[in-house]
Amino acid sequence: MDFELTPDQASLQEAIRAFCDGRFLPDVVRAIEDAGGRLDRGRWRELGETGVFALRVPEDQGVGLGLGASEAVLVFEELGRALVPGPLVATELAARFAPAAVTGERIVGLVDAHDSLVVVEYPDDLDALLVIDGDAVRLVDAGALAGVDATRPLDALTPVRWVSDAPAGGETLGGPALAGDLRRTGRALTGALQLGIAARTVELANAYAKEREQFGRPIGSFQAVKHLIADMLVRSEVARAAVYAAACAIDGRSDDDPERAAAVAKVVAGEAALENSKACIQVHGGIGYTWELDVQRYWKRASVLDTHFGNRDECAQSIAVMVGTRG
Amino acid sequence: MDLRYTEEEQAFRAELRAWLVEAVPSLPAEPDPDDWDARRAYDTGWQRMLYDAGYAGINWPKEYGGRGATPTEHLIYIEESERARAPYIASNFVGQLHAGPTLIAEGSPEQKAEHLPAILRGDEIWCQGFSEPNAGSDLASLRTRAMRDGDEYVVSGQKIWTSYGHIADYCEMLVRTDFDVKKQAGITWLIVPMETPGIDTRPLRTMEGSTEFCEVFLDDVRIPVSNRVGEENDGWRVANVTLSFERGTAFVADVMETQELVRDLVDLARHVTSNGATKWDDAGVRRDLGRITAELDALWALTKRNISQAQRTGVVGVGGSVFKLAFTELRHRLGETAMLLLDRAGLSLDDFGNLPTGRHVQALYWALRMSIAAGTSQVQRNIVAERVLGLPRER
Numbered sequence: 198m199d200f201e202l203t204p205d206q207a208s209l210q211e212a213i214r215a216f217c218d219g220r221f222l223p224d225v226v227r228a229i230e231d232a233g234g235r236l237d238r239g240r241w242r243e244l245g246e247t248g249v250f251a252l253r254v255p256e257d258q259g260v261g262l263g264l265g266a267s268e269a270v271l272v273f274e275e276l277g278r279a280l281v282p283g284p285l286v287a288t289e290l291a292a293r294f295a296p297a298a299v300t301g302e303r304i305v306g307l308v309d310a311h312d313s314l315v316v317v318e319y320p321d322d323l324d325a326l327l328v329i330d331g332d333a334v335r336l337v338d339a340g341a342l343a344g345v346d347a348t349r350p351l352d353a354l355t356p357v358r359w360v361s362d363a364p365a366g367g368e369t370l371g372g373p374a375l376a377g378d379l380r381r382t383g384r385a386l387t388g389a390l391q392l393g394i395a396a397r398t399v400e401l402a403n404a405y406a407k408e409r410e411q412f413g414r415p416i417g418s419f420q421a422v423k424h425l426i427a428d429m430l431v432r433s434e435v436a437r438a439a440v441y442a443a444a445c446a447i448d449g450r451s452d453d454d455p456e457r458a459a460a461v462a463k464v465v466a467g468e469a470a471l472e473n474s475k476a477c478i479q480v481h482g483g484i485g486y487t488w489e490l491d492v493q494r495y496w497k498r499a500s501v502l503d504t505h506f507g508n509r510d511e512c513a514q515s516i517a518v519m520v521g522t523r524g
Numbered sequence: 525m526d527l528r529y530t531e532e533e534q535a536f537r538a539e540l541r542a543w544l545v546e547a548v549p550s551l552p553a554e555p556d557p558d559d560w561d562a563r564r565a566y567d568t569g570w571q572r573m574l575y576d577a578g579y580a581g582i583n584w585p586k587e588y589g590g591r592g593a594t595p596t597e598h599l600i601y602i603e604e605s606e607r608a609r610a611p612y613i614a615s616n617f618v619g620q621l622h623a624g625p626t627l628i629a630e631g632s633p634e635q636k637a638e639h640l641p642a643i644l645r646g647d648e649i650w651c652q653g654f655s656e657p658n659a660g661s662d663l664a665s666l667r668t669r670a671m672r673d674g675d676e677y678v679v680s681g682q683k684i685w686t687s688y689g690h691i692a693d694y695c696e697m698l699v700r701t702d703f704d705v706k707k708q709a710g711i712t713w714l715i716v717p718m719e720t721p722g723i724d725t726r727p728l729r730t731m732e733g734s735t736e737f738c739e740v741f742l743d744d745v746r747i748p749v750s751n752r753v754g755e756e757n758d759g760w761r762v763a764n765v766t767l768s769f770e771r772g773t774a775f776v777a778d779v780m781e782t783q784e785l786v787r788d789l790v791d792l793a794r795h796v797t798s799n800g801a802t803k804w805d806d807a808g809v810r811r812d813l814g815r816i817t818a819e820l821d822a823l824w825a826l827t828k829r830n831i832s833q834a835q836r837t838g839v840v841g842v843g844g845s846v847f848k849l850a851f852t853e854l855r856h857r858l859g860e861t862a863m864l865l866l867d868r869a870g871l872s873l874d875d876f877g878n879l880p881t882g883r884h885v886q887a888l889y890w891a892l893r894m895s896i897a898a899g900t901s902q903v904q905r906n907i908v909a910e911r912v913l914g915l916p917r918e919r
Contacts (some may be wrong), residue, residue: 438823439818
């Protein structure tokens with residue numbers, strides 16, 4: 198039993214962190230925001246070249262790296278930390294069916310058709326849509342998605358369009374088993390993005406609490422503030438354990454039920470991302486509420502991610518069904 | 525990252541499981557909780573069985589008679605003991621997990637020879653004399669004084685929260701030997717035989733009615749200097765060496781018990797009805813129990829992560845504080861969820877309505893205790909904030 202990263206896993210995570218550090222600096226993120234959240238295709242291709250979407254694609258498909266969810270969550274944690282915008286999880290999930298998605302040539306979005314209200318993210322940038330419903334998974338050419346755009350999206354980095362119905366047609370990729378597999382892996386990878394947010398906001402709050410002085414002392418010396426930050430670390434560490442454990446379960450490297458472990462990761466990491474980003478704004482005080490600082494962007498992204506693959510309440514309900522139908 | 529157990533670990537589990545299947549049913553009936561002589565006999569009897577089978581001192585080094593198990597094997601040991609419903613470590617706790625490891629690290633050859641085998645065999649019960657009425661979270665401010673008189677220390681003062689003080693043979697005690705220095709620099713660690721004249725031990729009744737805690741009053745108690753562990757005034761460091769023995773296993777049994785509590789509560793929810801529907805029909809109840817399950821699963825994963833870290837690096841570090849904080853707070857929420865679900869069945873510690881309700885009320889008491897014991901949640905937050913995150917101290 199070993200929870201620690203292998204040397205290869207650790208260097209993979211370091212490499213992706215170094216890659217993000219150079220490319221998604223706060224001013225770059227703000228430029229994307231100013232462009233209405235439209236994705237920069239050059240940067241998306243760079244993500245593809247780095248192998249972000251190739252991780253779990255089998256090696257025999259030529260472009261794949263043949264790794265597992267254990268490696269993917271480490272990479273996605275870093276993408277979450279760096280606030281990298283775009284349909285990252287959807288494109289990753291679609292990659293083994295669409296080679297052009299692997300390289301970053303095609304941007305693939307996702308619609309979970311069990312929702313009565315269909316809201317598509319990045320509608321103007323999508324080349325294809327992965328449509329998951331209970332019975333089938335389809336890959337649909339995005340074309341023109343008719344609908345109503347949000348003029349003021351909650352997260353300026355995540356433009357959204359309300360479309361009346363999930364797009365029909367397209368290529369059927371699989372049935373209920375594949376739908377279950379994609380939801381499960383989607384929860385774990387989204388959990389990893391949420392973990393990245395949870396962990397990064399602890400660092401931001403901690404650094405600010407040491408530097409900001411009021412009443413003649415760093416605000417981080419006050420227990421009312423330091424206890425907030427301690428609770429943030431607790432949440433991110435618990436979330437890390439849950440996300441990594443879910444990845445191991447999906448890879449068959451544990452005795453846990455992957456279905457349950459993935460839902461657990463989504464609940465715990467989702468809660469950690471939301472609560473930590475909120476607390477991070479609180480620690481920053483008034484300046485945290487300004488457009489200039491990134492801390493509010495983490496809360497906005499956390500709010501978006503919670504709605505993916507079932508929010509924390511829906512995941513909790515599905516866990517309850519799993520434990521309640523036993524014996 | 526691979527959470528599967530190795531072949532050696534699986535072999536250890538199989539061997540232990542086979543032994544437990546034979547050993548546990550051979551135990552006498554559990555004694556009455558207030559019959560302390562019987563409880564001592566029961567606890568030490570089990571300890572002797574462990575000793576004879578080679579499982580005593582599971583995490584102690586082999587050279588001191590222990591099993592020398594890895595942290596993962598220690599995890600397996602607790603898991604299997606829980607599954608087999610083996611007795612808890614109970615009154616052997618301080619000897620096995622605190623005083624023993626301290627003697628291993630800091631004791632003289634004579635002290636080791638006298639006490640370590642006796643602790644392993646179940647011949648000695650130890651208790652802890654650290655806290656005082658005015659030295660709780662601020663333990664280093666303790667004032668029980670030990671004045672040197674020739675080859676003896678003369679000890680006077682009062683200790684509190686001394687679990688099993690009334691049945692212990694020895695007490696690991698922190699005393700003040702210097703009042704004129706920084707508070708941590710004037711403390712000494714002593715082995716105090718509980719039979720020594722001048723010691724008065726009085727049970728303290730807890731809010732749940734149990735009597736394992738004691739107050740210990742010391743009035744001119746004469747302790748040989750040879751009972752000192754480490755140097756005079758070096759006791760604060762000596763008391764902290766057990767931290768380096770921590771392997772992330774401290775709450776394994778408690779997490780497993782909590783998993784069972786949650787499973788039980790789900791079953792209860794499916795049987796308790798209100799206005800013609802079961803509690804389980806209520807989506808709010810399902811969501812609350814689903815969330816608690818999620819957090820508990822995550823804490824089980826964190827337990828394994830802490831243990832893995834200890835296995836790789838030798839220390840669990842601050843993972844322990846992070847874990848205790850999250851776990852005890854979760855137990856509070858679980859207790860509150862249970863009380864809402866039980867409603868008026870929660871007014872009794874005995875089972876009501878032919879349903880196993882009492883244990884959930886008992887579990888809420890445990891939560892109230894554990895967010896205070898061994899470092900309150902507030903102290904744990906200070907530890908996390910100051911030692912991990914490097915935030916400045918308040919003063």
